[in-house]
Amino acid sequence: MEQHIEITNSRGQALRGVLHTPNGCEGKLPFVVLFHGFCDDRDEINFVHVELSRRLAEAGIASARFDFAGSGESDGNFQDMTISGEVADGLDILDWARSLDFVDPARVAIHGLSMGGCVASMVAGMRPDQVKCLSMFCPAPDVVYNLRDHMTLCGIDASDVREKGYIDVEGLKVGLDFYEDCLTLDPFAVAANYTGPVNTVHGDMDTTASCKCSERYKEIFGDRCNYLVVHGAEHRFKSVEFRAARMNSALAFLQEHLA
Numbered sequence: 001m002e003q004h005i006e007i008t009n010s011r012g013q014a015l016r017g018v019l020h021t022p023n024g025c026e027g028k029l030p031f032v033v034l035f036h037g038f039c040d041d042r043d044e045i046n047f048v049h050v051e052l053s054r055r056l057a058e059a060g061i062a063s064a065r066f067d068f069a070g071s072g073e074s075d076g077n078f079q080d081m082t083i084s085g086e087v088a089d090g091l092d093i094l095d096w097a098r099s100l101d102f103v104d105p106a107r108v109a110i111h112g113l114s115m116g117g118c119v120a121s122m123v124a125g126m127r128p129d130q131v132k133c134l135s136m137f138c139p140a141p142d143v144v145y146n147l148r149d150h151m152t153l154c155g156i157d158a159s160d161v162r163e164k165g166y167i168d169v170e171g172l173k174v175g176l177d178f179y180e181d182c183l184t185l186d187p188f189a190v191a192a193n194y195t196g197p198v199n200t201v202h203g204d205m206d207t208t209a210s211c212k213c214s215e216r217y218k219e220i221f222g223d224r225c226n227y228l229v230v231h232g233a234e235h236r237f238k239s240v241e242f243r244a245a246r247m248n249s250a251l252a253f254l255q256e257h258l259a
Contacts, residue, residue, distance in 0.1 A: 037114030203233025
């Protein structure tokens with residue numbers, strides 16, 4: 001079953017999403033929270049999160065995918081969006097998921113794509129005892145490090161952000177607060193506090209989020225981290241073969257650890 005849902009975050013904003021629950025299942029269910037990426041929404045690139053949620057439901061696993069504040073149908077303006085704000089939303093969503101009467105709070109996982117993978121890893125690092133396992137597609141913590149260290153965002157020169165007050169990313173204004181927030185963050189250091197199993201999938205032709213990001217997660221998590229490199233895939237995984245590779249990897253991982 002699929003139903004539209006709405007919760008209120010800690011800043012009083014409505015976060016709107018879709019809840020997926022399997023048919024005919026009884027007792028407490030495992031649950032996956034899905035986080036979308038930068039300049040995207042809860043459906044994600046080529047609807048990949050819709051497919052993942054539906055296939056999880058077929059496997060007896062419930063899930064929810066929300067628009068972060070300022071994105072999609074949720075309250076807020078995109079220009080006010082920051083990574084710390086999305087992490088705060090993620091923590092609120094995790095609390096909500098664990099409070100549902102049909103959810104087993106000991107079997108709640110987080111999945112994130114691109115910058116959503118960065119957010120997911122930080123939420124897991126902040127709540128290591130509440131996240132059963134962590135799944136990521138082409139995680140992009142380099143959004144933070146590139147902006148902080150090189151003044152670039154998605155390959156765009158951001159050196160005039162203080163003068164303009166925003167960065168123009170595909171016609172969307174990324175606000176000065178986003179830049180200022182990145183100066184305070186170290187996503188890998190926060191993620192390193194997570195103690196559970198991890199799965200990350202990356203294409204070796206990804207120029208949006210370097211596969212070095214997943215390599216670094218592998219270094220941090222060691223043997224607890226499965227790292228699949230999909231040769232020839234870029235950020236959008238634009239082939240049936242590429243899409244199936246990352247989808248099957250995530251499904252197998254989540255089913256194994258949430259069973």
